[in-house]
Amino acid sequence: MTVELERENRTFRKQLVITASPRARATVNSPLLRFVRDYADLLSKYEIHATNGTGLVISGTGLFTPNDLKLHNGGVNGGVAELAAIVARGECDAAILFLDPADPWSDSVENRALRRVCIRRKVRLLSTYSAAVQWANFEADINSIGNSVGDAVDWRPLNWSEGRSNVTASKQYEALPVEHRTLALIAHDEMKREMVDFVNANLDVITRHERIITTGTTGWLLKLIFASNSRQAEMLATIEARGEVARARIRKVCSDLLTDSNTKQRKNAALRNLLQAIRNELHLTTNDEFVQKVMPLPSGPEGGDVLLAVEVLFNRCHAIVFLHDPMSPHPHETDIRLLERTSQLPDIYAACVSDRLSAERWAEGVRTELSGNWQKESLSDRLRLKFGLVDVVLVNQESDVCSEPLGTALARACAGYLNQKLIDLVSDASIQEPSEQIRIGVTWGWGTRQVVLEAVAMETERLLRPPARSLMKSVIWSPAIGTIAQKVNNREAASTAQQLKQFFGGEASGSLGSAFDAGDVLLPSDTIIAVDDLLNANFVLATASCWNESNGLYQAAGENRDLLPSINSVAVACVSGVFLDSNGIEVSPKCKIVGMSLEQFRQIAAKGSVLLMSGGEDRRIALLAALRAGIASVLVTTSQTASWLLRQEFVPYAP
DSSP states (O other), rough: OSSSSOOSSSOEEEEEEEEEEETTTSSSSSSSHHHHHHTTTHHSSSSEEEEEEEEEHHHHTEEEEEEEEEOOOOOGGTTHHHHHHHHHTTTTEEEEEOOOOSSSSGGGGHHHHHHHHHHHTOOEEOSSSHHHHIIIIIISSSSOOSSOOOOOOSOTTTTOOOOOOOOOOOOOOOOOOOGEEEEEEEOOOOHHHHHHHHHHHHHHHTTTTTEEOOHHHHHHHHHHHHHHHHHHHHHHHHHHHHHHHHHHHHHHHHHHHSSSSSSSHTTTOOHHHHHHHHHHTOOOOOOHHHHHEEEEEOOOOGGGGHHHHHHHHHOOEEEEEEETTTTSOOTTHHHHHHHHHTTTSSSSOOOOOOSSHHHHHHHHHHHHHHHTOSSSOOOHHHEEEEEEEEEEEEEEOOOOOOOHHHHHHHHHHHHHHHHHHHHHTOTTTTTOOOOOOEEEEEEHHHHHHHHHHHHHHHTTTTOOOOOOOGGGEEEEEEEEBOOOOOOOTTSSSHHHHHHHHHHHSEEEEEOOOOOOOOOOOOHHHHHHHHHHHGOSSSSSEEEEESSSSOOHHHHHHHHGGSSSTTSSOOOOOOETTEEEESSOBBOOOEEEESSSOHHHHHHHTTTTTTEEEOGGGGGGGHHHHHHHOOSEEEEEEEHHHHHHHSSSOOOOOOO
């Protein structure tokens, strides 16, 4: 029975898979484009499956409709694995693989796995332009229409169920409970006894998973030896129906599991007797619930590893116990490496262990989780969840009392994050034109100035590699508040912006003038424009401090202090001239502060682009007020302050 494909008589478009390395598709006369243009009429009769980069080049010719072309992930992001799975399932007639030897990607594990599975599944592999032309002229079915799916394989077992993804529709990671997870079990022949021992010792953990998917031989072995006698009889009949090759394969594996004498006699023994001998020798416990959940895919050499890799790619497999034998050659080594590579892709959340010790420790971790004694989320995860933050950076210090060492540690962590953010911004492919600017807002205070000093120190210590100055030409460092002090003060936002420009490169916009606007004088138009421009900031660096007599801004304001909220008011926090009470509600000063408003902070934070640095016992109330006000998206703080924040009530502001 085939679950995936309807095999009744009907017409369908045959499928063709195509991928090309970057150099093989880069120019107008590249092999890919020449072939596509010359044989567009033939190709349009197929349903074409292509990796994303290749597919966009094909669609860009204007010769195909959206119905002709199905785009998969990029090759490096699992797209070739998807194509290999189509081949492994016998769903396509041919695979076109245009490679340029000068491309490092040409000899990738992914492409080698695709070639191997094509050969194994007897799918026509066209790896040169001339071979593709010959296929198009003499071999391709011009009608490309049929009444059967050809050599499609029943790759899904009868008890197949669709796995749950641990990534939400919004592409956020979701920690599924064990009962909703999928576990993959794979073992090379030399490691199958280890796998049996592992399963036997950890049935309590393994059986709690919703699905257990395996490659063919491993799966059938586990089903047979852990099944009750009545269930085993049913499966033995299934094995018999699979043919002599399948029976011989299972019999050999079962014989190899036994270690005592009379091996030859056992090899010739009935399979049922071999299974009973294994149970006796290994002291196995039967468990029909486990047996029912096991879903064997085709064997590894028949494409099982490739099919499993696709489950991993779409986050439908959450843990892989792959007992790999590194000392024995394997004919499908490329498929094995493809599976391992897929589990290592970004945004793939699948635990993968490859040895018995690691597997046992993984099982113990799941057992602890099931007992309720395991904290699923890290301290950072819980902060992100509670306060709606994009990212959290926690600094570990013995003391959480505000001090110079603590401030330095926070600034150093902030410098590291800012540096990586700059690298991301200036390398963003969306920023193509020199006219497109990257604006970084900089607030007032000791903390932001210290970030510059720590960046310099980290570069000196070879701990930090800033982006190349040539990449920084489009970056503008902008003060987020006007001048506070009446005398020269290196904490001014404009001064810090200049220092950041000197270290990282780019440009620095000028001062906004005085931060204090009593309302009797109109602000210069360029100042108004500069403040408005801050709303378009790509990123803002800010600090939160308590509003009291020791506040640096209060001390620097001099005779302008009377224009600010009084120390005895309800204000508890100051973020670059924005004053907040303990609930995150703005406290208005007696004058207009020239700089970013609370609403601007909120709008930029909503885009995930306000980094707020604050920590220490003395600043906790201020930090909580800032979080309640919704003016942070990335937080740099201490572990102790993070724990305190989690114990506080949080009511986000209502936009």
